[in-house]
Amino acid sequence: MRQRSLIAITAALAAGALTLTACGSRDDNGGGSDSGNGDTTVVIGVDAPLTGDLSALGLGIKNSVDLATKIANKEKHVEGVTFKIEALDDQGQASVGQQNATKLVANKDVLGVVGPLNSSVGESMQKVFDSAKLVEVSPANTNPALTQGVNWAKEKKRPYKSYFRTATTDAIQGPFAAQYVFNEAKKKKVFVIDDKKTYGAGLAATFTEEFKKLGGQVVGTEHINPESKDFSAVATKVKNSGADVVYYGGEYPQAGPLSKQIKEAGAKIPLVGGDGIYSADFIKLSGAAGVGDLATSVGAPVETLPSAKEFVANYKAEGYKEAYEAYGGYSYDSAWAIIEAVKKVVEDNDGKLPDDARAKVVDAMQNVSFDGVTGKVSFDEFGDATNKQLTVYTVKGGDWATVKSGTFTG
Amino acid sequence: MSGIGPVEPDGDTRPLDPPPLTPRLRSGPAIRLPGRHRSTTAAAFLAVAVLAAGTLLYLTRPRPAPPPEPRFPSQTTSFRYLYMQVRDANATLPEFEFTIQALTESGAPVTVLSISQPYAGLSLTSGPATPLRVKGDGSRKIVMTVRVTECGKVPRNAGLPFLDVTLRNTRAKEAHSYILGARYARDLSTALEVACGNEFR
Numbered sequence: 001m002r003q004r005s006l007i008a009i010t011a012a013l014a015a016g017a018l019t020l021t022a023c024g025s026r027d028d029n030g031g032g033s034d035s036g037n038g039d040t041t042v043v044i045g046v047d048a049p050l051t052g053d054l055s056a057l058g059l060g061i062k063n064s065v066d067l068a069t070k071i072a073n074k075e076k077h078v079e080g081v082t083f084k085i086e087a088l089d090d091q092g093q094a095s096v097g098q099q100n101a102t103k104l105v106a107n108k109d110v111l112g113v114v115g116p117l118n119s120s121v122g123e124s125m126q127k128v129f130d131s132a133k134l135v136e137v138s139p140a141n142t143n144p145a146l147t148q149g150v151n152w153a154k155e156k157k158r159p160y161k162s163y164f165r166t167a168t169t170d171a172i173q174g175p176f177a178a179q180y181v182f183n184e185a186k187k188k189k190v191f192v193i194d195d196k197k198t199y200g201a202g203l204a205a206t207f208t209e210e211f212k213k214l215g216g217q218v219v220g221t222e223h224i225n226p227e228s229k230d231f232s233a234v235a236t237k238v239k240n241s242g243a244d245v246v247y248y249g250g251e252y253p254q255a256g257p258l259s260k261q262i263k264e265a266g267a268k269i270p271l272v273g274g275d276g277i278y279s280a281d282f283i284k285l286s287g288a289a290g291v292g293d294l295a296t297s298v299g300a301p302v303e304t305l306p307s308a309k310e311f312v313a314n315y316k317a318e319g320y321k322e323a324y325e326a327y328g329g330y331s332y333d334s335a336w337a338i339i340e341a342v343k344k345v346v347e348d349n350d351g352k353l354p355d356d357a358r359a360k361v362v363d364a365m366q367n368v369s370f371d372g373v374t375g376k377v378s379f380d381e382f383g384d385a386t387n388k389q390l391t392v393y394t395v396k397g398g399d400w401a402t403v404k405s406g407t408f409t410g
Numbered sequence: 411m412s413g414i415g416p417v418e419p420d421g422d423t424r425p426l427d428p429p430p431l432t433p434r435l436r437s438g439p440a441i442r443l444p445g446r447h448r449s450t451t452a453a454a455f456l457a458v459a460v461l462a463a464g465t466l467l468y469l470t471r472p473r474p475a476p477p478p479e480p481r482f483p484s485q486t487t488s489f490r491y492l493y494m495q496v497r498d499a500n501a502t503l504p505e506f507e508f509t510i511q512a513l514t515e516s517g518a519p520v521t522v523l524s525i526s527q528p529y530a531g532l533s534l535t536s537g538p539a540t541p542l543r544v545k546g547d548g549s550r551k552i553v554m555t556v557r558v559t560e561c562g563k564v565p566r567n568a569g570l571p572f573l574d575v576t577l578r579n580t581r582a583k584e585a586h587s588y589i590l591g592a593r594y595a596r597d598l599s600t601a602l603e604v605a606c607g608n609e610f611r
Contacts, residue, residue: 175570176589183528183572213567304482304584375485406572409488410591 040081040353044069044338045104047097047115047125050089053253056281057117060325061139062087065114067315068335078343080351086110090121097121101128110134111353111361112338114331119143120198122163130160133359137164137337139330142275142298143202144171147382156382162362164337164383166330166374168298168390170199172408173274174206176390177247177296180404181272182214185294187245191220191238193258195250203274204249211247219243224254231258235265244269251276256285263289270294278326283395290395294403297326299374300389301402305329311373333372337379341365483577484586486516487544491594492551496604504558504605508597509551510573510590517546523576523583525554531563532556561606567599 046065048058062085069083086107090097097116104110105128112135116122122141129136138146147165149157181187190211194204201223208218220241222234235258238246246262248255248271255277262271271286271293278297283290302308308329315324324331341364345357354360369378375387388408393400480486494508514520523541527534536542537553544550554573558564565571571594572587 172570172589179528179568179570179572183530210569213569214565215563300485304485306479306481404585404587405484406587406589407484407488408570408589408591409490410570410589410594 041084041109042081042111042342043084043086043109044335045110045113046085046087047090047100048117049092052091054092056279057325057327059322060328061331063320064324064328064331065335067318068332072339078346090116092118094120094124098124101125105132105134111342111357114334118199122146123198126160126163130162133362135162135362135365137334139166139327139334141165142167142170142173143198144169147384158382164365164379166333166385168388170203170206172388173296173390174203175210176406177272178207178210180392181245182211182216189217189219189243190245190247191241191243192218192247193222193224195226195254196223200249207247226254229257231261235261238262239265239267246271248273252279252282256282259286259293260289275326293395295393296390298390300405301391307373329373333374333377336372337368337377340368340370480518480579480581482582483520483579483584486514487520487577488513489588491590494597494601496601505555506601506605507553507555509553511549511551512544513549514544514546518579519546520544521578523578526574528572528574529565531560533559558605564602569595571595571598
């Protein structure tokens with residue numbers, strides 16, 4: 001009887017222990033520490049607009065880089081290294097971005113920087129980073145000149161060895177939009193508006209050139225002041241021009257009200273823009289008037305990428321307050337490219353960072369290749385992403401819906 | 411011990427003897443019957459615990475990860491422009507040909523259901539005709555024949571002309587555009603200029 005009881009107790013304890021073990025193994029899969037146990041701290045700088053009109057995109061960039069470092073630390077992706085981020089707010093201004101670049105260069109633990117959002121800000125930072133041999137990977141700069149030089153249309157020449165980007169350039173985005181608008185949306189008369197900034201004016205120019213080549217007519221052009229929210233004068237000009245479509249080179253804080261005011265002026269025609277308007281905030285700002293408006297954005301639709309689904313799930317699990325927005329996946333991939341480059345440098349130096357780690361990371365970045373959130377991540381001889389996919393979206397049912405996707409294979 | 415299992419009865423735990431007629435043991439059934447009951451309970455518990463442990467082990471057994479879903483066909487397929495050839499510039503309906511190469515990069519085969527182009531004034535046929543299959547990790551050359559149906563509507567100098575392709579694999583059927591690049595754009599413009607002759611001047 002005692003033996004039976006002992007067996008019973010032993011069995012019960014064994015069952016309990018097994019239960020606990022089983023529960024424990026589930027916990028191991030879903031939980032874990034966010035930080036690694038590395039001896040060396042490597043800082044990945046982030047520069048983006050964290051306040052102001054464009055902060056929705058900027059905070060999405062910052063959070064996505066933060067997520068990449070957390071995943072790398074959790075997986076101990078680089079043995080002996082713990083990643084941290086240092087995020088600086090450029091407020092969307094070139095001068096502030098340049099000061100931030102100097103600050104990041106001064107921190108010896110910074111071995112790479114993700115950012116910025118705006119091409120004009122990127123332009124102001126490139127030289128600072130390149131002089132310090134500090135790698136910069138932008139998830140969002142689309143102006144072709146940043147990688148291919150100011151005369152990119154005639155002769156491509158890389159200006160800075162340390163600058164890379166995961167976003168597709170406007171040299172493809174503008175013509176891609178023009179092809180869609182002319183051939184498929186069957187719009188033949190366009191009114192082109194831009195915000196005079198590097199990104200907006202550049203994108204409007206590449207769109208216009210292709211639209212004309214296809215046989216389209218430009219019935220009017222205007223520049224707006226990005227500080228203003230009253231575009232009624234421009235809206236009236238659009239109405240009177242007889243345009244059947246508006247192309248806007250700029251960002252959503254202006255594009256939303258502009259779309260609304262154009263429709264209020266009586267021109268019930270779609271506004272088309274680039275990745276700068278591809279934001280949930282555009283839909284909020286344009287209201288009902290925005291339905292049917294179009295945006296091109298870099299990359300494949302998120303729903304077609306299994307890797308993106310994992311990113312979305314991880315982002316949600318971290319509980320970030322802000323959405324990852326248009327550049328979340330590209331920011332994660334930009335950060336991961338830096339992590340991969342650091343890994344290569346560490347592995348090539350017997351598991352330790354060399355004295356000239358920054359220069360070595362720049363060299364390693366050129367050969368980085370991995371399957372990222374947005375597809376295959378690698379860089380060409382100019383520092384541009386080799387994955388050149390673009391998607392047309394339209395505002396439908398309070399959200400952006402995929403219309404068409406294309407890949408540049410030339 | 412920890413609240414799990416029956417409390418150990420005092421004294422002997424041998425099988426029960428017939429009840430002796432002693433005052434102490436007269437109250438035996440109050441002790442013994444629960445003891446018998448306990449042993450039955452212990453046995454039942456053991457069975458349940460073993461069953462539970464077995465079920466738990468079965469449910470939490472390491473299982474091989476399910477094979478990853480195949481990627482969307484546009485993510486495994488690319489099209490490259492190879493070269494262009496004007497066939498008959500003097501024909502009533504001028505035609506020219508260009509050759510592209512379809513490449514797949516994963517193990518899954520892809521079927522090209524259709525290839526078209528979005529420009530008015532042009533029609534396009536492929537050889538071999540669609541639907542055509544491209545095996546996994548393979549490539550296939552496709553000759554596209556362009557017929558100019560209306561010179562006045564063709565794009566004279568498109569910078570990034572598309573090919574619109576419908577693809578299918580085991581994952582999905584998908585429409586996708588391929589932008590074949592600057593060399594294709596140049597060659598297409600030249601071919602159209604030859605095909606349409608004076609109408610472009």
